[in-house]
Amino acid sequence: MKIRESVENDKKSIRKVHQNTFDQSEGDVVSQLAIDLLEDETALPILSLVAEQDNEIIGNIIFSSVNIEGAGGVSAYILAPLAVTKDTQKNGIGTLLINKGLETLKEQGAEVVLVYGDPNYYMRTGFKAGHNLKPPHKLKYPEEAWMAQELVEGILTKTQGTVRCALSLNSPEYW
Numbered sequence: 740m741k742i743r744e745s746v747e748n749d750k751k752s753i754r755k756v757h758q759n760t761f762d763q764s765e766g767d768v769v770s771q772l773a774i775d776l777l778e779d780e781t782a783l784p785i786l787s788l789v790a791e792q793d794n795e796i797i798g799n800i801i802f803s804s805v806n807i808e809g810a811g812g813v814s815a816y817i818l819a820p821l822a823v824t825k826d827t828q829k830n831g832i833g834t835l836l837i838n839k840g841l842e843t844l845k846e847q848g849a850e851v852v853l854v855y856g857d858p859n860y861y862m863r864t865g866f867k868a869g870h871n872l873k874p875p876h877k878l879k880y881p882e883e884a885w886m887a888q889e890l891v892e893g894i895l896t897k898t899q900g901t902v903r904c905a906l907s908l909n910s911p912e913y914w
């Protein structure tokens with residue numbers, strides 16, 4: 740299994756991974772979100788990684804840029820979506836995709852990464868709720884699901900503001 744940045748030719752497989760991993764209706768929405776983000780200029784810079792085994796894509800993670808309104812030039816990203824195919828789950832691939840993404844973003848100078856998801860899963864890779872960054876929309880899920888991680892020590896204590904994400908992720912249905 741190897742992890743690499745996705746290329747244009749991977750789009751069909753990326754759509755399939757999200758479509759087949761989530762339930763049907765969520766799969767339709769999330770797979771479209773993944774493709775929309777990859778084609779969205781307002782998401783740039785973007786980091787999309789795939790996990791590949793025997794020439795087949797079995798996982799995808801996307802980090803797209805966000806602005807933190809009121810926080811000057813803090814470099815921030817949001818993690819969404821993430822999927823690992825059902826028959827390859829629980830082998831650490833999701834964790835590897837997250838950690839490789841965080842490491843790459845850190846090397847590129849990113850300071851903060853946000854995620855809106857299951858705290859039980861994302862806390863395992865260092866995300867925490869209780870920061871001072873407001874979500875772009877009213878949240879459907881409890882505040883604990885709105886988490887952040889600093890890639891530069893101390894940045895979250897000094898940073899507050901409202902997160903503004905890429906247009907394709909900005910639809911209230913995602914929040």
Ligand SMILES: CC(C)(COP(=O)(O)OP(=O)(O)OC[C@H]1O[C@@H](n2cnc3c(N)ncnc32)[C@H](O)[C@@H]1OP(=O)(O)O)[C@@H](O)C(=O)NCCC(=O)NCCS
Nearest residue numbers: 760820821822823828829830831832833834856857859860
């Ligand atoms: C969530 C997901 C990406 C995890 O991928 P994975 O490769 O199986 O993850 P890992 O192998 O790194 O970690 C698996 C561990 O996380 C746990 N886990 C998985 N989903 C979890 C969740 N929602 N809450 C808590 N723990 C979770 C597993 O039970 C397992 O625990 P264990 O190591 O103690 O056995 C994968 O299950 C998936 O694609 N799920 C459907 C889509 C989804 O929910 N995506 C995330 C939201 S965008």
